[in-house]
Amino acid sequence: MTGIVAIIGSGVIGAGWAARFLLGGWHVRVFDPDPGAETRLEATIARAKVSLPGLYDTPLPPPGRLSLHATIPEAVSGATWIQENLPERLELKRKVFQTIQAACAPEAILASSSAGLTLDALRACATRPAQICAIRPCDPVYLLPLAEVTCPEPAVADRIQAILTGLGMIPSDGSVTQSLQAALLRRALEMIRDGEASPVQIDEALRLGLAPLWSQRGPFGTASDGAGPAQFALTEGADGKAWTDSPADTPALSRSSPPASDARFVQRDAALVGMLRALKAETVGAGAGLADADRARVPAQGADTAPLLTAARTVPRDWADYNGHMTEARYLHAFGNATDRFMEILGVDADYLASGGSFFTAETHIRHLAELRIGAAFEIRTTCLDGTGKRMHLWHEMRCDGVLVATGEHMLIHVSLETRRPAPPASPVAEALARIAQAHARLATGPGVGRAIGDPR
Structure with a gap:
């Protein structure tokens, strides 16, 4: 309409x-x-x-x-x-x-x-x-x-x-919204006035704890996932004061939501992961700490004389498809992240991008060789096959428990972000790329390099 x-x-x-x-x-x-x-x-x-x-x-x-x-x-x-x-x-x-x-x-x-x-x-x-x-x-x-x-x-x-x-x-x-917001703010101001909590503590209690849960089920539904409605109504707070005097004060609580179940918890956890990952991508709220943890755990790249470790992670739930394994789009996602990590190793960081240079992907070929299921840990190691001029030719190998599960071959071209046209990389990046490509030239290339779809090699 x-x-x-x-x-x-x-x-x-x-x-x-x-x-x-x-x-x-x-x-x-x-x-x-x-x-x-x-x-x-x-x-x-x-x-x-x-x-x-x-x-x-x-x-x-x-x-x-x-x-x-x-x-x-x-x-x-x-x-x-x-x-x-x-x-x-x-x-x-x-x-x-x-x-x-x-x-x-x-x-x-x-x-x-x-x-x-x-x-x-x-x-x-x-x-x-x-x-x-x-x-x-x-x-x-x-x-x-x-x-x-x-x-x-x-x-x-x-x-x-x-x-x-x-x-x-x-x-x-x-x-209802305005009244609840006013009541919550009023109670928060009382806690600040009485020295029970600071504004930072109150914000953290909501954005890091209650808000992600309440966004799915509300306060009563969330309570029924834990101790249960009646217990929730009678449990004493940290100040020793009961929230209600008797179950009769809250007759609607016992009917507010169905009882929790394993399936309900699985659904809750999946939704929480999706929300928290979205917040992490923007480095805000509860996601900011997750982003910090990711940065602290970036794997060491290793020596140039071997394929560089460019990714190490597990398969999250939202990466699985209807077949129960990692969807094909996420293989490209993972290999794209590995390429980004390789670029960071070269020196293509925020300052370099701000100076007007970057790499654009021109061609990609992915082979799917084995399954990756939810929770499976994998790593990606990257070999630079060519790093001359404006070209960057990468070979990624994805392994789980030592088994090769996928390969990604990518051709990238260095461009000027001002003209959006091919341009030589700046000296520090060009030198790092040439150094790694020269070191990797001594490595044996695995089967599948340069393979086209349908090619039996």
């Missing part, structure tokens, strides 16, 4: 709504008298275009058209959905709603992103009170799926659910 959406106010939330609707195929009209509105919108939409498609394995619909309008009536005329995102000033919102309703279709959805005002307050003084509803998203709107909906009219609520679902969002009745 697509149509026309009018965005009234394009701050952080409004711009996020605009991006979510635009990339969902809707035509987006924006009213915002702020001179910086267009720049803010463009920046938000640019970020969304990079990140939102990464959530899916299917293509998004063609994006809609974005237009900025000088007046509210011009923006809302003919709109299917009107999303108000103004500052939390009740009189301002009421005045704007009257202007909107004078120009919009009676059947249009008129939604407010207000987090602090009740629906009754928003509807007071409205021309058509029943047309107004509250839909509160989380930031960034274009990525996080939750949309908390307050709409007493069933027919309108059904339309809202259909549209939000079509945008990849998950509608939920009521308004």
Whole structure:
């Protein structure tokens, strides 16, 4: 389902709504008298275009058209959905709603992103009170799926659910997020005031421990994976105070989620690994420590007189395919990482890249010789077959318990990142490449070097 959406106010939330609707195929009209509105919108939409498609394995619909309008009536005329995102000033919102309703279709959805005002307050003084509803998203709107909906009219609520679902969002009745966030922050401030914890300790407790777990099952579901709901409710905290006085205080806990099982734990662990690896790739949150540990464990390359050790790791769960072994794309991933490590050994580091030089892969050939399953430890050793001029010809051998499981042969060309054309490498890199290639020329090459697909050699 697509149509026309009018965005009234394009701050952080409004711009996020605009991006979510635009990339969902809707035509987006924006009213915002702020001179910086267009720049803010463009920046938000640019970020969304990079990140939102990464959530899916299917293509998004063609994006809609974005237009900025000088007046509210011009923006809302003919709109299917009107999303108000103004500052939390009740009189301002009421005045704007009257202007909107004078120009919009009676059947249009008129939604407010207000987090602090009740629906009754928003509807007071409205021309058509029943047309107004509250839909509160989380930031960034274009990525996080939750949309908390307050709409007493069933027919309108059904339309809202259909549209939000079509945008990849998950509608939920009521308004819970803001209250929970406020309660958590209030308790955190109390702990800081009373000397129980520092801001750093509180941030670490959430980002390194609770948040990754809660993101899957919430606090009650997470509790049922551990000691169980009743025990969770009665366990005393570090301050010796019981969280509740009796099980009767928390009657819903025992029904909040199904009991934990081995399959549930396997699913939980797999999701945690995926999240933590994503955080590690960006070196943020709980992933920063993992990235540090990786850097500390980079294997020593060894002497130039032997193939260089360029990778040593185990197969993570998300690298396995439907056959239960490492998917073919991950072989290329692993060999690509080994190539990157070889380039680091040559001196192609961040400073070198900033100076304008790098290697681009021109050709690759991978042979799959044996299986690698989840948890299997493997290493890659690399031989440089040629390092003259702009060429870098590499031969990777992947082994598990001494058994050759795959080979990768790669031809790379040194380029100028400014012209994106072949160019000789700078002296230190060229000298290191020539030195290693000369040392490796004395090594015997294994079977498969230079082999084409179907060649029986």
